[in-house]
Amino acid sequence: MKEEELNRCQIQEWYPRFKSTSIKTVIHELPESFINYLLDDSGPFLLPLSVSDNDALPNRIHNPEDEQDYTITSDNESEQTSPPPPPPPSFPELESQINESIKTLGGAIFPKLNWSSPKDSAWISPNASLKCTSFSEITLLLKSSDSLVHDLCHAYDSCTNCNIKRPARFFLALRKWYPSLHPEMEFRVFVRNHVLVGISQREVTGFYPSLTKKKPVLESLIKDFYSKKVNMKFESESYTFDVYVRTDDEVKLLDFNPWCEFTLPLLFTWEELESELLSREPELRIVEGQCGVRPGLKTAVPYDYLDTSEGSGWDQFLRNADEELRRQTRSAGG
Incomplete structure (x- = not known):
């Protein structure tokens, strides 16, 4: 993979050209x-000090105020005050700009850096998804994500004849949140x-009879x-x-990915995709x-935001899990 091929897949590079066919960003x-x-892990986990009390998360991972009176008593019962914790960081200008953009996008977004979204940290969100309504929620997801280290430090590791590790500039894309999307309608091309050589369902961890x-219509549309x-x-x-195919058959572009092994081939293999037959x-x-x-693929959350709306794949999964729990409880009681 060449450096320029990877760079073209950064959202700030392709979105301006394809914005009319993509989702609002x-x-x-x-x-x-x-x-x-984001990269600093030398101290306690601190979220930025919000410029607005309304945007502050009430349960910070680490609250310096709770440690101000913390003391250590030595054997001779003399009290030694611990070093004061570092002050929380603050990014008031960035926070103000991002919160204003969230409002223009309808009040809810999911975040993405140059290439990646913090999918691995969705569990820490109050709604167990990438849905964010404030700067604080975005920062919590970004700071908690291990997968974003790839973007931040190792983006060019797979490139040939490239000596850089990261791009010169980083961008945060705020993508409009749509609560009613269904994972089975997302596809990788x-x-x-x-030459188009294949199309794969992205959510390969579930079977959707519909x-x-x-299939013939979807193939033609894509x-x-x-x-x-x-x-x-x-x-x-x-x-x-x-891409995502809407219920009205309109196709929306979601993302570009480089042609390389760290892009999942899903229901294909890279050997197949590189053959002449396809x-x-x-x-x-x-x-x-x-x-x-x-089930073995790392696609438990294959799209950039987790859809738990009624009728979605995750909704059905949770219903099945609840039913199984009730069955086991009845069996134990009987």
Whole structure:
């Protein structure tokens, strides 16, 4: 993979060109002081001091006020005051700008850096998703994410003939939150040498019977979208991109990914995708039954925000889990 191919997949690079076919997004450049804060793990976990009490999280991971009176008593019963904790960081200008952008996007967003979203830290959010309504909530997700270390420190590790580890500038993309999206309607499209060679369902950890009926229509819609909206407009020769197909059959562009091994091939293999056969007969692959589910892939949350709305895959999963718990309780009691 070349450096320029990876750079084209940064959201601040591709979004301005494809904004009319993507979801609403506002992008902010992040100051280096904020990047240093995200990377700093030398001290206690501190969230930024909010400029507004309404935006402050009530249960900070570490509250300096709780430690002001902390003392250590030695054997001779003399009290020694511990060193004062560092003051919480503060980014008032960035916070003000981001909170204003959240309002323009309807009051809720999910965050993304140049390439990645903090999917691995969704569990720490009060709503167990990437939905954020304030700067404090965004910062909590970013600071808690291990996966974002890739963007921050190792983005170019897989590039050939490249001596840099990170981009010169970082950006925070605020993407409008849509509460009713369904994970089974997100797909990854593979393009090799400007030719569409395959389409895969992204949520491969579940079987969705409705997709089997929609498969021919979905395949046609996605191929048409690529032909009219993406082909020859994205400068790389080989790449992947993710789309979402709405209930009204409109296709929305979600992201671009480089053509390389750390991009999941999902229901394909990279050997298949790089063969000549698929370029002659591109197909949409979906999970055709329970036996086709791929629990081993790291796609438990394959899309950038976790949909737990009624009827979604996660909603059904939680219902099944509750029913199993009730069954076990009845069995234990009987």
